[in-house]
Each structure stands twice: as structure tokens, then as C-alpha cells.
Amino acid sequence: MAGSSPEESVDAFVAPLRRTLGCIVRGTAIASGAELNADNAVTLFPEGRDGGDPARLRTHDGEGEILFRFAHQYRVVSLPAEADCGPYRVRRTFYRYDVLDWNGGEIVVFHWEPAGRGPVRAPHLHVPAAAPIVLPQQSTSGIAHRKTSLNRLHLPTGPLLVEDIVEFVIRELAVVPLVADWEAVLVENRDAIDRGRTW
């Protein structure tokens, strides 16, 4: 994700995103800008829909359907010490990946809002589709019958890449991959990110 100009660094950031998203989505990713040290965003632009809309993903050999949307914020920064590999780099500053049911209801959402307004700044996930449970307690406990709302928890995760989410929806939610070599695409893009040491 390095480049000899801010614009080139954004191109180098968006190109692998597009390849990864192409494993499950007909459409592309589109960014808002390449100004140095300014907040910018990238989101999905699904084919036949509007930019920023969720994409429809086919599941279970085409019998089912879920929706997926994502947005990242990023900054282009100048790192003169790394000028040998391009002094401009993209740093992610926020992300969210939302997996929704066909009607737009949240199934699982992955967030990272290090400068957000909520109390949880570390990467986390929500499982809004989870039902409340009663945690077993001693019968004498004052909270013996109190419900814990799993759907409201912030479950910690590490920083997640779009590659992680694409693999998750294919393996766990039976999304139909659109390319045969999707695993190779994800490996290649993860390796490139590791080489760039962007997290």
C-alpha cells in the first residue's frame, strides 16, 4: 500500500481490496480521496446498486441470500524513512464489516472505532441476532434469573482484514465464491499486507 504519490498509494490500497471483494461480490470498491493527512473513506459499489449499498451474496449453492456492506476510513501519510518503497502509505483508521440478512437485519457486525464516540475502542464484533440468555448462578444469588443480552455485547477481536471477512462468509455462512481460486487471492493479499506491515 505504498506509492510514490498519495494517489498511487490509494490505488495500491484499493486494488487488492477489489480483488478480495471480487471473490464474493459483483462490483468494486471506491474511495473518496487521496489528500495527505486527511480523513478519507472507501466503500463497496455493488453492480446494479448505489455506492455504499450492501451487496447481495448468494449462499447455499444459490438457495439463500445475505447482504454485506463495508466501509473503511483511512489516511494517506508520508513516511520519508521508507522512501525506497514509496514514501506514501495508507493507514486504516476505522472499519466496519456488516453481515446482514436478506432484509437488512444485522446478523453479525465487526467494528473498529479507535476514535469513535462509544466506550469500546478496540476491534470488536456484535451478534445482534443472538438471543438473551440467563447465566447459571447460585440459587441464592440476587441475579439468579437476570438475563444477559448477548446481542448487546462488544466481543473483542483482533484487527480484521476484509480478507478475514470474505473467508468467514464463505466458510461459515456458505456464501458462494465467485472465483475458483478465492483462497489463493486471499493468501496473496494477506501476504502483501504482511509485507507492508500496515497493522
Next chain:
Amino acid sequence: MNPLATTMRTPTDQQPSVLPPAEARALFNRQTRRLLNLSGDEFLARWEAGDYRDLPDTPEGRHVGYLALLIPFGRKQS
């Protein structure tokens, strides 16, 4: 002419990585309309006034959070 029609083309991986400013603002405007029935400018004014500061972390509140991530599209100047 519908001012939002400029982005209704089919996206491809060959197109530039960055949307032109007018298309970026149109993208943001459509999302604020779709999720909150507000124009992009109305949403930005409310955001900057702090109207969304105490939103709950619920599906409804997270609509605003999603739009907040897209704000850089809405702030693009030609």
C-alpha cells in the same frame, strides 16, 4: 436531470480508485436519504452540531455510525 444519476453506472475494477467529488457527494447523499431520510448536508449539519453524540449502540444507532464512516465522501469539494 436527476443530479444523483451520475453514479448510476455499472462499477468496474477498471475505473479510477477515487470518485470525482460530485459523485462522492451524491453517494453520501443517497445513503443518508436511504438510511435516515435526510440529505447529506442535513446529516452533516446534525453531526457537527453534536445531535448524534449519545446514540445507543443498537442497530438503529449503528446506521448513523455507518454514515459517519462515509462522511469523507460527503465533504468532498469540487
